[in-house]
Amino acid sequence: MSSTPLSTYSPAWSSQQLSIGKQENEYARASASAPPPPKSSKKRIGLIATLVLVAVIIILLAVFLPVYLVVVRKHKSSTGAATGSGGGGGASNPGSPTGAVTGGNGSIITLSNGTDFTYINPFGGFWSQDPADPYNQNAQPNSWTPPLNTSWTWGTDRIYGVNLGGLFVLEPFITPAIFQRYPTAVDEFTLSQAMAADTANGGLNQLEAHYDTFITEEDIAQIAGAGLNFLRIPIAFWAIETWQGEPYLAKTSWTYFLRILGWARKYGLRVCLDLHAVPGSQNGYNHSGRIPTVNFMAGNMGLANAERTLYYIRVLTEFISQPEYRDLIPVFGIVNEALVSVIGMDQITSFYLQAHTMIRNITGTGEGHGPYIAIHDAFQPLSTWTNFLEGSDRIIMDEHPYFSFGGLQLDPIGVISSQSGIPGGKWPLTACNSWGASTNNSRKNFGVTIGGEFAASPNDCGLYLLGVNITSKNPFCPEYDAWESFNGTMKAGIQNFVMATFDALGDWFFWTWKIAPSQAGRVETPLWSYQLGLEQGWIPKDPRTAVGMCASLNATLSDFSGTFSPWQTGTPSSIPASSSAAFPWPPATFSVAEVPVSLMPTYTNTAAIITMPPATFTAAPSTLTSAANGWLNTLDTAGGVTAVAGCVYPDEYVATFAVIPTAPCTGPTPATLVAAVTSMPDVVSSA
Ligand SMILES: *[C@@H]1O[C@H](CO)[C@@H](O)[C@H](O)[C@H]1NC(C)=O
Numbered sequence: 001m002s003s004t005p006l007s008t009y010s011p012a013w014s015s016q017q018l019s020i021g022k023q024e025n026e027y028a029r030a031s032a033s034a035p036p037p038p039k040s041s042k043k044r045i046g047l048i049a050t051l052v053l054v055a056v057i058i059i060l061l062a063v064f065l066p067v068y069l070v071v072v073r074k075h076k077s078s079t080g081a082a083t084g085s086g087g088g089g090g091a092s093n094p095g096s097p098t099g100a101v102t103g104g105n106g107s108i109i110t111l112s113n114g115t116d117f118t119y120i121n122p123f124g125g126f127w128s129q130d131p132a133d134p135y136n137q138n139a140q141p142n143s144w145t146p147p148l149n150t151s152w153t154w155g156t157d158r159i160y161g162v163n164l165g166g167l168f169v170l171e172p173f174i175t176p177a178i179f180q181r182y183p184t185a186v187d188e189f190t191l192s193q194a195m196a197a198d199t200a201n202g203g204l205n206q207l208e209a210h211y212d213t214f215i216t217e218e219d220i221a222q223i224a225g226a227g228l229n230f231l232r233i234p235i236a237f238w239a240i241e242t243w244q245g246e247p248y249l250a251k252t253s254w255t256y257f258l259r260i261l262g263w264a265r266k267y268g269l270r271v272c273l274d275l276h277a278v279p280g281s282q283n284g285y286n287h288s289g290r291i292p293t294v295n296f297m298a299g300n301m302g303l304a305n306a307e308r309t310l311y312y313i314r315v316l317t318e319f320i321s322q323p324e325y326r327d328l329i330p331v332f333g334i335v336n337e338a339l340v341s342v343i344g345m346d347q348i349t350s351f352y353l354q355a356h357t358m359i360r361n362i363t364g365t366g367e368g369h370g371p372y373i374a375i376h377d378a379f380q381p382l383s384t385w386t387n388f389l390e391g392s393d394r395i396i397m398d399e400h401p402y403f404s405f406g407g408l409q410l411d412p413i414g415v416i417s418s419q420s421g422i423p424g425g426k427w428p429l430t431a432c433n434s435w436g437a438s439t440n441n442s443r444k445n446f447g448v449t450i451g452g453e454f455a456a457s458p459n460d461c462g463l464y465l466l467g468v469n470i471t472s473k474n475p476f477c478p479e480y481d482a483w484e485s486f487n488g489t490m491k492a493g494i495q496n497f498v499m500a501t502f503d504a505l506g507d508w509f510f511w512t513w514k515i516a517p518s519q520a521g522r523v524e525t526p527l528w529s530y531q532l533g534l535e536q537g538w539i540p541k542d543p544r545t546a547v548g549m550c551a552s553l554n555a556t557l558s559d560f561s562g563t564f565s566p567w568q569t570g571t572p573s574s575i576p577a578s579s580s581a582a583f584p585w586p587p588a589t590f591s592v593a594e595v596p597v598s599l600m601p602t603y604t605n606t607a608a609i610i611t612m613p614p615a616t617f618t619a620a621p622s623t624l625t626s627a628a629n630g631w632l633n634t635l636d637t638a639g640g641v642t643a644v645a646g647c648v649y650p651d652e653y654v655a656t657f658a659v660i661p662t663a664p665c666t667g668p669t670p671a672t673l674v675a676a677v678t679s680m681p682d683v684v685s686s687a
């Protein structure tokens with residue numbers, strides 16, 4: 001397993017940026033140019049056969065029938081007839097020049113702007129897209145991953161995935177040129193303000209152009225063709241709504257999220273939905289919306305921001321648990337990287353318990369009833385989480401192991417290790433020993449465990465990796481930046497590190513699929529791009545080749561049997577009082593808050609509920625599509641979260657009181673009602 005030979009990535013892969021165009025319904029628009037129905041060659045051949053060769057056919061039927069069927073089916077699919085199941089036999093697909101509704105390696109895909117590309121999938125995957133049956137789940141990304149319509153077996157089926165980082169939640173290092181254009185921007189909050197002021201160039205709607213072009217259908221096809229089977233898709237709360245004072249582009253990313261879901265379905269990729277940015281910021285990082293303070297579950301606004309977050313988790317759960325989406329999105333990461341070192345372990349446990357209760361109220365418990373709930377390990381050792389909410393229904397532990405953020409890392413990766421004799425220096429073995437046994441132990445002690453993020457870099461080099469204008473102190477960064485001239489040892493070393501990490505984690509999502517060029521016109525954080533690594537040869541073309549890497553390095557192992565306890569994968573059970581009683585909602589105290597919980601601001605459930613719209617498909621029978629209305633559980637009728645009229649709230653992100661409260665604000669009295677309405681956070685409507 002040591003040094004997998006490196007080879008140049010096929011030129012067919014050179015990434016062509018595809019502008020799909022703002023789509024309402026690409027099926028509908030494209031169907032205007034759909035090819036005409038095929039000539040019935042089958043009938044003609046059949047007639048000739050009947051007239052001329054009837055005797056021969058009868059005698060040799062057993063010999064010729066299979067050949068006949070194969071030839072005719074092939075001919076049909078190349079001249080425009082629908083093939084595959086579920087198409088009702090007549091529908092043609094504008095997404096294919098032949099009208100085919102499914103295809104494998106070498107098939108041609110027509111984009112909605114008319115441009116074609118070839119689907120390259122050497123792993124037996126095939127796409128499936130039938131405008132007449134838009135929710136079909138037949139596609140399969142590769143031969144070893146069950147198609148979407150077939151259940152996923154945790155512990156046996158393994159996640160090989162990538163994140164679509166920087167797409168719906170922007171980060172300076174992923175799209176540096178966008179931040180370079182706006183020198184005051186350090187996070188999406190300040191970026192949105194600066195963009196909005198730049199009306200000459202399109203204002204805030206420039207973000208929509210980014211959603212439209214950064215990740216295209218061809219990217220999703222490439223991901224499936226790379227032996228991968230899962231996407232982790234970060235989204236922000238402003239995909240749902242924004243409140244007054246929030247500068248983010250509201251609701252728009254949802255449309256593009258739905259488009260990605262359509263492509264994921266088409267190519268057979270499952271999805272982990274990742275709520276990456278919540279009100280108030282859960283970690284103070286630039287990718288939470290706003291730096292630098294944690295105001296979710298901490299500080300004066302900690303409870304109010306958490307109530308709002310629970311509401312958004314509810315809205316998303318109602319959407320993704322619908323039968324049309326739940327096999328496609330089997331995992332929901334409810335809050336990315338909540339910073340427990342600030343928030344506190346007991347407080348975050350109360351939040352997770354409350355979210356779990358709410359989600360399972362909506363979905364019911366047990367296999368098939370809505371998504372697994374992924375929670376981040378909070379950068380704590382995985383062993384911290386042993387026995388966490390035991391009896392909970394399908395919870396996943398999500399670790400994000402990086403060496404990059406653990407201080408200066410000076411050890412080289414572009415050298416042969418004296419220990420193992422393979423390129424990579426100390427890094428491959430270090431990855432295995434740091435993350436391998438502990439991840440398997442978490443599978444034994446906690447349950448399903450995934451590596452939701454990690455990268456190919458052992459250090460913090462790269463443009464804006466640490467934030468806008470923050471530069472690594474590592475003196476070797478020029479060597480890591482110069483990817484166009486990496487030597488073979490460097491590439492092989494990085495690849496060995498990547499493969500060791502794949503094997504250590506077992507179920508993984510690389511961070512991230514793509515890094516956009518900087519204003520200098522080149523990728524300046526190369527080791528964070530899966531796509532670039534595939535092209536350049538430091539990411540393995542077949543991720544399965546990583547299996548066994550840690551054993552081959554004589555790393556410390558801990559075998560996981562491959563079988564989870566029944567309650568971990570969906571045999572309904574419940575959280576016993578012994579596990580839950582200590583974690584009331586809300587928790588008894590909040591860190592950093594200046595007042596006791598009883599005096600902290602809260603919201604109320606009196607707003608109109610927000611229902612996220614599903615995709616629309618005009619070429620499909622309405623009986624097929626009307627069932628999806630965005631809301632699974634009709635018994636879930638509580639209102640949406642909003643401010644209590646008459647209460648004054650500190651800023652969501654700054655959270656200092658104008659006047660420290662001495663009594664709880666319980667809402668309107670006739671005297672204050674009229675004045676108070678003006679200070680309510682309004683829902684910004686972008687519809
Ligand atoms: C379709 O989009 C691709 C990628 O942006 C572009 O190269 C191509 O020219 C477009 N085709 C048409 C017909 O506009």
Ligand SMILES: *[C@@H]1O[C@H](CO)[C@@H](O)[C@H](O)[C@H]1NC(C)=O
Pocket residue numbers: 105106107118120121122123
């Ligand atoms: C996949 O299709 C491409 C393009 O048609 C072809 O060159 C390649 O040999 C095929 N690969 C496999 C494994 O069939």
Ligand SMILES: *[C@@H]1O[C@H](CO)[C@@H](O)[C@H](O)[C@H]1NC(C)=O
Pocket residue numbers: 085137138139140147149150
């Ligand atoms: C599932 O998809 C496969 C193709 O991958 C198809 O052959 C099969 O009929 C589908 N099964 C169901 C139950 O829809």
Ligand SMILES: *[C@@H]1O[C@H](CO)[C@@H](O)[C@H](O)[C@H]1NC(C)=O
Pocket residue numbers: 183184185186468469
């Ligand atoms: C980053 O550095 C550039 C170049 O020096 C400067 O123009 C810009 O204002 C800086 N941005 C921030 C947010 O510090």
Ligand SMILES: *[C@@H]1O[C@H](CO)[C@@H](O)[C@H](O)[C@H]1NC(C)=O
Pocket residue numbers: 354357358361
């Ligand atoms: C869950 O449902 C129960 C009633 O079935 C209700 O008492 C409880 O408040 C709900 N909890 C949440 C968090 O929605």
Ligand SMILES: *[C@@H]1O[C@H](CO)[C@@H](O)[C@H](O)[C@H]1NC(C)=O
Pocket residue numbers: 412414415479486487488489490
């Ligand atoms: C390959 O590149 C790395 C990183 O620059 C360097 O440390 C190493 O000495 C080079 N190896 C060879 C054989 O040139």
Ligand SMILES: *[C@@H]1O[C@H](CO)[C@@H](O)[C@H](O)[C@H]1NC(C)=O
Pocket residue numbers: 419420421552553554
């Ligand atoms: C692993 O251990 C075996 C037996 O002790 C040894 O032969 C082999 O060289 C070691 N491999 C590595 C990569 O350390």
Ligand SMILES: *[C@@H]1O[C@H](CO)[C@@H](O)[C@H](O)[C@H]1NC(C)=O
Pocket residue numbers: 432435436437440503504506548550551556557558559560561562
């Ligand atoms: C984890 O367990 C699997 C068996 O499920 C085993 O193949 C693998 O080597 C183990 N990994 C480590 C690092 O112990």
Ligand SMILES: CC(=O)N[C@H]1CO[C@H](CO)[C@@H](O)[C@@H]1O
Pocket residue numbers: 171284285286287291405465466467
């Ligand atoms: C200032 C800040 O929050 N910087 C963070 C931006 O995001 C990157 C990538 O996750 C982090 O490394 C920085 O610390």
